[in-house]
Amino acid sequence: MPNSVSYGRPMTTTTSHRSLKTSSFSANNIVEKKGCVKPVAPRAAAFYKAAQRNPSTKAGTEPLQDLLTRLDEQEKRLSHLEDTRKSALDKSILSQDQLRKEEQNKTKLTEYLNKLFEKKRAIEANIEATRTRIESIKDEERILVQTIRETTVEVQCLKATLDSQQCKTSLFERESLEQKQRMEDTKGSIESLLLSLEQERQTRHQSENARNRKMNIIERLQADLKQLQRELEEQSDSIERNKNENEKLCQQIKDYANKLREGEQQLEAAQAKIQMSNNQLEASRQKTACIEEELRNLKMEKDALSKQYEELKEEESCMKAKLNELLRNIESLSEEMHRLKSQEEKSINDYKKEASRLYECLQNSMREREQLDSNINSFQEVSNETKQQWEELQKQVEDLQLLISQKEKQVEDEVNQKNNLLQQIEQAKESISLQQVEIAELDEQCRQDEITRRYLHNLVQELKGNIRVFCRIRPNLAKEIESMLADNITSEVNRLSISSASSVSSVTSSNMTTEPQFRIVSSSSVEVVAPSQRSFMETNKNSKQHLSKWSFSFDRIFGPESTQEEVFEEISQLVQSALDGYRVCIFAYGQTGSGKTYTMLGGENEGESGVIPKSMRKIFSAAESRHEHNWEFHLKASFLEIYNETIRDLLADQTTSIKERNYDIKIDRLTGATYVVGLTVEDISTPQQLEKLLRKSMANRATAATRCNERSSRSHSVFRLYISGRNKETGQERVGLLNLIDLAGSERLNSSGSTGDRLRETQHINKSLSALGDVISSLSNKEKYIPYRNSKLTYLLQDSLGGDSKTLMFVNISPTADSFQETLCSLRFAQKVNSCQIGTARRVAKVDLCAGYLNDATATSRLYS
Numbered sequence: 001m002p003n004s005v006s007y008g009r010p011m012t013t014t015t016s017h018r019s020l021k022t023s024s025f026s027a028n029n030i031v032e033k034k035g036c037v038k039p040v041a042p043r044a045a046a047f048y049k050a051a052q053r054n055p056s057t058k059a060g061t062e063p064l065q066d067l068l069t070r071l072d073e074q075e076k077r078l079s080h081l082e083d084t085r086k087s088a089l090d091k092s093i094l095s096q097d098q099l100r101k102e103e104q105n106k107t108k109l110t111e112y113l114n115k116l117f118e119k120k121r122a123i124e125a126n127i128e129a130t131r132t133r134i135e136s137i138k139d140e141e142r143i144l145v146q147t148i149r150e151t152t153v154e155v156q157c158l159k160a161t162l163d164s165q166q167c168k169t170s171l172f173e174r175e176s177l178e179q180k181q182r183m184e185d186t187k188g189s190i191e192s193l194l195l196s197l198e199q200e201r202q203t204r205h206q207s208e209n210a211r212n213r214k215m216n217i218i219e220r221l222q223a224d225l226k227q228l229q230r231e232l233e234e235q236s237d238s239i240e241r242n243k244n245e246n247e248k249l250c251q252q253i254k255d256y257a258n259k260l261r262e263g264e265q266q267l268e269a270a271q272a273k274i275q276m277s278n279n280q281l282e283a284s285r286q287k288t289a290c291i292e293e294e295l296r297n298l299k300m301e302k303d304a305l306s307k308q309y310e311e312l313k314e315e316e317s318c319m320k321a322k323l324n325e326l327l328r329n330i331e332s333l334s335e336e337m338h339r340l341k342s343q344e345e346k347s348i349n350d351y352k353k354e355a356s357r358l359y360e361c362l363q364n365s366m367r368e369r370e371q372l373d374s375n376i377n378s379f380q381e382v383s384n385e386t387k388q389q390w391e392e393l394q395k396q397v398e399d400l401q402l403l404i405s406q407k408e409k410q411v412e413d414e415v416n417q418k419n420n421l422l423q424q425i426e427q428a429k430e431s432i433s434l435q436q437v438e439i440a441e442l443d444e445q446c447r448q449d450e451i452t453r454r455y456l457h458n459l460v461q462e463l464k465g466n467i468r469v470f471c472r473i474r475p476n477l478a479k480e481i482e483s484m485l486a487d488n489i490t491s492e493v494n495r496l497s498i499s500s501a502s503s504v505s506s507v508t509s510s511n512m513t514t515e516p517q518f519r520i521v522s523s524s525s526v527e528v529v530a531p532s533q534r535s536f537m538e539t540n541k542n543s544k545q546h547l548s549k550w551s552f553s554f555d556r557i558f559g560p561e562s563t564q565e566e567v568f569e570e571i572s573q574l575v576q577s578a579l580d581g582y583r584v585c586i587f588a589y590g591q592t593g594s595g596k597t598y599t600m601l602g603g604e605n606e607g608e609s610g611v612i613p614k615s616m617r618k619i620f621s622a623a624e625s626r627h628e629h630n631w632e633f634h635l636k637a638s639f640l641e642i643y644n645e646t647i648r649d650l651l652a653d654q655t656t657s658i659k660e661r662n663y664d665i666k667i668d669r670l671t672g673a674t675y676v677v678g679l680t681v682e683d684i685s686t687p688q689q690l691e692k693l694l695r696k697s698m699a700n701r702a703t704a705a706t707r708c709n710e711r712s713s714r715s716h717s718v719f720r721l722y723i724s725g726r727n728k729e730t731g732q733e734r735v736g737l738l739n740l741i742d743l744a745g746s747e748r749l750n751s752s753g754s755t756g757d758r759l760r761e762t763q764h765i766n767k768s769l770s771a772l773g774d775v776i777s778s779l780s781n782k783e784k785y786i787p788y789r790n791s792k793l794t795y796l797l798q799d800s801l802g803g804d805s806k807t808l809m810f811v812n813i814s815p816t817a818d819s820f821q822e823t824l825c826s827l828r829f830a831q832k833v834n835s836c837q838i839g840t841a842r843r844v845a846k847v848d849l850c851a852g853y854l855n856d857a858t859a860t861s862r863l864y865s
């Protein structure tokens with residue numbers, strides 16, 4: 001036996017231990033490949049016994065014993081290691097068996113994979129075959145598409161034929177329309193109708209022939225269409241067959257795909273098994289690793305075993321590599337399988353798409369066919385309609401013939417009626433011409449009347465004198481009556497009995513010692529009775545004027561009971577004369593509170609409107625009535641205030657610049673017309689516009705209060721209305737000017753008690769009023785120089801105060817005792833004015849160029865155009 005050991009000669013004690021160690025190491029070296037080791041412990045025991053038997057060695061027994069014990073221990077350890085090695089070897093054998101089994105499995109798997117490859121190859125072959133089939137189907141499809149295209153072309157040709165046919169039909173329709181038109185033309189006369197009917201019949205005959213020819217063409221076309229329909233049906237059958245084949249192929253592809261799916265499943269199962277073997281291999285690897293760990297502890301003693309184990313390991317790694325290669329192969333295979341599968345799916349999808357496209361083509365061709373069918377139907381309908389229309393036309397022709405005969409009758413009747421009407425019109429014309437002559441005569445009479453009226457009016461004016469004075473006594477105001485009662489003055493004002501204009505009347509008072517008394521003797525004269533001598537002397541100590549009675553004569557006296565209407569009635573002719581081209585000036589003169597503004601503008605209540613609004617209404621209505629006689633009037637107005645000899649524009653927007661503006665008065669040298677530079681002159685075409693203008697001017701009037709009254713009473717307000725008229729018929733032109741002036745209060749300086757600014761105001765007022773008196777007196781005296789320039793007021797009214805103009809002055813009287821002295825002054829001033837004779841009024845007409853008044857291109861156009 002190779003594992004038997006020969007120890008030779010016995011060793012010395014000193015070297016025995018090392019020898020033993022060496023022997024023990026050598027024993028390790030004699031481990032055979034199969035793992036068989038000879039036991040050495042019994043030999044140590046024998047050696048130990050022999051040593052005990054030998055007395056010479058007795059002294060050295062104890063260390064030997066120790067050695068032997070250790071040797072025994074070593075031997076035990078060795079045997080233990082031997083056992084471990086054996087078990088490891090067994091395990092290794094076991095793992096080798098497992099590996100072998102795995103190898104077998106692998107070979108089986110390889111075989112299985114080979115089978116799978118074969119299957120795959122078969123599937124590939126099948127796919128290839130399917131592809132070739134698909135190709136052939138595609139070819140068939142191409143042919144089919146070609147056929148469809150050809151069919152489409154044919155259908156298009158057919159459509160074109162149909163279109164041409166439709167064109168022909170429309171031509172036919174047009175022809176029919178033309179015929180209709182011609183038939184309508186024949187309505188003019190029966191002869192032409194009969195002629196055209198004859199033509200129509202011929203045309204109809206021709207068109208019937210044409211229609212028959214067209215019908216033959218249509219029938220031929222219909223036969224062609226039927227033939228095409230049959231071909232289309234055949235093609236659709238072949239398409240249907242192709243479709244069935246396609247479906248079958250789809251089914252086969254589906255089966256192949258199922259088989260492929262099964263193969264994949266099997267492959268997956270094999271992969272799962274490989275995975276299990278891998279797991280087992282991994283487990284055995286772990287166990288081997290454990291053994292390696294143990295062996296590593298004994299690596300010095302178990303080199304041989306390690307070597308063998310290394311060899312095993314190498315083998316294992318080889319196996320692993322093989323296994324990995326196998327796995328890789330499997331993976332590549334599965335990838336290939338996937339790729340093939342995706343390719344397959346793609347080709348299936350492509351095929352499906354192609355099939356759906358083919359199906360769509362089929363649908364389209366079907367639709368086109370339906371369209372063609374419907375076109376044929378519509379064409380048939382159209383031809384039927386044309387037939388119907390033709391019949392209707394024939395019927396209409398008959399109806400028209402009937403209608404024409406009826407119309408002829410109607411025309412005859414109408415001609416008779418027309419002749420009758422013409423006769424009537426002739427008669428009417430004659431009567432109209434007679435009436436026109438009458439109207440012309442009447443118009444002429446009217447014109448003559450108007451001329452006479454104007455002549456008479458002017459004659460009256462001249463007789464009355466061109467400056468006239470009206471006196472107006474206002475009634476006592478409520479507050480005045482109250483204050484008189486409070487002062488225990490028994491006023492008999494309420495019992496005033498003022499006679500009418502014709503009868504003598506008196507304004508009496510029960511207490512004659514305090515109250516003035518107005519006694520209106522006639523419509524043109526008034527007596528003023530002074531208050532008591534005592535009270536009069538008290539207030540006017542230095543005055544020698546203590547007469548108890550004064551008589552005054554004016555053109556007209558208006559008592560307290562006189563209404564605004566009565567007053568205006570008296571002046572309306574004067575106002576109206578402005579429309580006839582006269583310059584008219586109406587003043588209101590009197591002390592503050594005497595009723596000037598009431599007379600000129602009016603009171604606060606309705607129905608109390610004064611001269612200005614009433615004049616405007618009169619002018620508007622007169623202009624309207626003259627419109628019938630071809631007169632057209634154009635009105636413009638300005639409104640200004642003269643305060644402290646300064647002009648203020650009452651129609652201007654009261655901005656600072658305008659307020660502080662110094663307006664200059666200019667005279668147009670050619671016409672003699674006065675105008676204020678920069679003054680607002682507004683067009684007026686309605687009474688409403690005038691009302692608006694008056695409201696604006698009132699709002700603009702200064703309102704600084706004085707002890708006597710408001711500032712408005714301390715300024716002169718001048719309203720000017722520029723009138724230009726033209727007769728459209730005769731071409732006559734007239735320009736008139738109406739000045740309506742509310743003068744400032746005429747009270748004397750001491751009575752107003754003014755000082756400072758108020759004193760200056762009063763001085764200015766007195767100056768301007770005396771300037772007015774001077775101008776009137778100069779005019780009356782026919783002086784060479786008329787002092788117009790002494791005040792702004794007279795300067796402004798220069799063109800309206802003079803020989804050519806008409807002037808009226810209201811002298812307004814307050815009935816209170818306090819105002820007696822002022823009343824007297826006012827009456828005296830008015831008396832003076834009334835005694836003046838300032839010439840004959842003259843109408844201003846544009847044709848009257850010699851007068852040169854208001855005819856220049858500058859001032860006149862500014863004011864009147």
Ligand SMILES: Nc1ncnc2c1ncn2[C@@H]1O[C@H](COP(=O)(O)OP(=O)(O)OP(=O)(O)O)[C@@H](O)[C@H]1O
Nearest residue numbers: 474475591592593594595596597598603709713745
């Ligand atoms: N005829 C009249 N009938 C009724 N009331 C009148 C009449 N005349 C004037 N009055 C009233 O007398 C008052 C003073 O009149 P008004 O303001 O017209 O005087 P005036 O002379 O214009 O004064 P001023 O110079 O301050 O403008 C007003 O309340 C007015 O209504």
